Amino acid sequence: MPQLVIDGLRRFLVSAGMKLQSTGAIEDRYHALTAHREKIAAVLPEPVAKRPPSFCTGCPERPVFSALKILRQREPAIGDTHVAADIGCSTFSTQAPFNVGNSVLGYGMGLASSSAVSPLFGKRTISVMGDGGFWHNGLTNGVANAMYNRQDSVLVILDNFYAAATGQHHVPSTGTNARNEPLAMTIPAALRGLGVKWIRTVNSYRIPEVMGTLREALTTRVPGLKVIIARNECMLERQRREKPRLRQRAAAGQEVVQARFGVDPDVCTGDTRGCA
Numbered sequence: 001m002p003q004l005v006i007d008g009l010r011r012f013l014v015s016a017g018m019k020l021q022s023t024g025a026i027e028d029r030y031h032a033l034t035a036h037r038e039k040i041a042a043v044l045p046e047p048v049a050k051r052p053p054s055f056c057t058g059c060p061e062r063p064v065f066s067a068l069k070i071l072r073q074r075e076p077a078i079g080d081t082h083v084a085a086d087i088g089c090s091t092f093s094t095q096a097p098f099n100v101g102n103s104v105l106g107y108g109m110g111l112a113s114s115s116a117v118s119p120l121f122g123k124r125t126i127s128v129m130g131d132g133g134f135w136h137n138g139l140t141n142g143v144a145n146a147m148y149n150r151q152d153s154v155l156v157i158l159d160n161f162y163a164a165a166t167g168q169h170h171v172p173s174t175g176t177n178a179r180n181e182p183l184a185m186t187i188p189a190a191l192r193g194l195g196v197k198w199i200r201t202v203n204s205y206r207i208p209e210v211m212g213t214l215r216e217a218l219t220t221r222v223p224g225l226k227v228i229i230a231r232n233e234c235m236l237e238r239q240r241r242e243k244p245r246l247r248q249r250a251a252a253g254q255e256v257v258q259a260r261f262g263v264d265p266d267v268c269t270g271d272t273r274g275c276a
């Protein structure tokens with residue numbers, strides 16, 4: 001598909017007779033963008049096997065859905081409930097091997113949709129929201145609606161510091177805006193502003209911790225909305241930053257040590273964006 005778009009753009013720009021760019025410059029750019037295709041064809045003469053879309057390796061959202069699945073399997077009386085999923089990377093949870101997510105209504109709409117489903121269940125439901133969905137609309141149509149209607153359910157916010165699925169766009173809790181100006185907007189502060197009192201922040205890589213917090217949220221006698229914020233940086237973005245740094249250190253003959261894997265939500269370091 002990108003090849004079709006690039007080729008179409010090239011033909012359009014050449015036929016349009018642009019004054020600012022010579023035909024030669026457009027052709028050079030086209031070849032620079034597509035030269036790798038010949039190398040790929042030489043290395044991979046056969047099409048690679050199709051594989052279903054899934055989370056990136058090391059994605060911080062994976063272990064959260066592992067925790068949800070394990071809790072459902074080991075403690076069905078607690079963990080086997082309706083899960084309203086979200087749009088974004090987290091939608092991969094609805095596929096194998098997780099198969100977690102009974103419904104998907106729209107971006108940031110999990111909690112709003114479960115407000116209609118919850119009363120039909122004899123137990124609390126779980127809604128999933130990415131941080132992008134939370135800031136996009138989930139804060140109002142999900143959280144404000146749940147608080148207004150005294151919805152007794154559990155919301156899991158996957159805070160990976162960006163709107164990751166669309167290209168790691170900055171969101172209010174990234175810590176900086178699109179101009180890289182620092183911000184102090186946080187998800188817990190926004191939740192508290194709407195009156196949410198039961199808020200827990202967990203390290204998404206610590207499966208037992210996530211399971212324990214889920215169990216507590218699903219069984220506590222405290223009524224109303226319970227929010228679990230599972231935090232850790234999108235691994236794709238993290239590696240885009242880490243790999244060049246490690247390569248530089250290796251080239252300089254310095255010790256190469258991957259920065260601490262995962263963010264401890266209790267310890268806000270300079271590498272931790274959007275700390276509460």
Ligand code: SF4
Binds near residue numbers: 059
């Ligand atoms: S882009 Fe980031 S958040 Fe999305 S699947 Fe990959 S690592 Fe996970």
